[in-house]
Amino acid sequence: MEYKYNAIVLNKIDTGETDRVYVVYTREAGRILARAIGVKKPNAKLAGNLESITQCEIFLAKGKGRGNVTGVIGVENFLAIKANIFALEKVFTALKIFNRLMTQEEKDEKTFQLLLDYLLVMDKSAKEENDLKFDIYTLGFIFKLLQNLGYKQEVKKCSACAGKLVSGENYFSAQRGGIICPACAKLETRKIRITDEAVKFIRIVLENKIENLGKIKLEKKSLDNLKVVAQEAVRWIAN
Ligand SMILES: [Zn+2]
Numbered sequence: 001m002e003y004k005y006n007a008i009v010l011n012k013i014d015t016g017e018t019d020r021v022y023v024v025y026t027r028e029a030g031r032i033l034a035r036a037i038g039v040k041k042p043n044a045k046l047a048g049n050l051e052s053i054t055q056c057e058i059f060l061a062k063g064k065g066r067g068n069v070t071g072v073i074g075v076e077n078f079l080a081i082k083a084n085i086f087a088l089e090k091v092f093t094a095l096k097i098f099n100r101l102m103t104q105e106e107k108d109e110k111t112f113q114l115l116l117d118y119l120l121v122m123d124k125s126a127k128e129e130n131d132l133k134f135d136i137y138t139l140g141f142i143f144k145l146l147q148n149l150g151y152k153q154e155v156k157k158c159s160a161c162a163g164k165l166v167s168g169e170n171y172f173s174a175q176r177g178g179i180i181c182p183a184c185a186k187l188e189t190r191k192i193r194i195t196d197e198a199v200k201f202i203r204i205v206l207e208n209k210i211e212n213l214g215k216i217k218l219e220k221k222s223l224d225n226l227k228v229v230a231q232e233a234v235r236w237i238a239n
Contacts, residue, residue, distance in 0.1 A: 007058045030106040036069040049074035080126035087126040090138040100238045140213040142230045143205045154178025167196045174236035197222040
């Protein structure tokens, strides 16, 4: 049987002298592995459309286990991302996190769309040489991805005592799944001080589409703060 998938290529693994296994995220089945036989031969036609960070239609002949690639049609190459080292660096970080969290072959159209939308806004910003937006979109992508996976961070009330959050001094606890108030923070061994601006950013992210986040401006302090918070949340969930 031959199957067609709408896919985004995440990664490739060399498996032999001429073959490769591609890790792709598909609209139809989530994360799947696709084996491309002879793809490393000099005249192989498949390789160009199977570069990492490429959207394509991929045809797989499937028996048991992983399928063999029989054809690929390129849809979007995201050339602006690939030409901008800063954009590329952010996208690689995002895909690394994506790979850590998305380990199952499981259909999740919302997450496929989120990944596609993220790459589209990054590509657009790279075209416009709007480097300041790369961090905003990448952080937005990570928090929205966690939300899709059922780890929506609590940012409206204290995630330990459910009390009202007062601006000025708050903390993030990955284990509690969100912001905690200073009183609860005293009882928590693992926590990160979080700026008011960073809390507000997560609130906006969770209520808006990724393409609408471009207008947000963050101070460097909050940006660095959010990177640590996102890393901590991912680390806790992926373990
Ligand atoms: Zn509390």
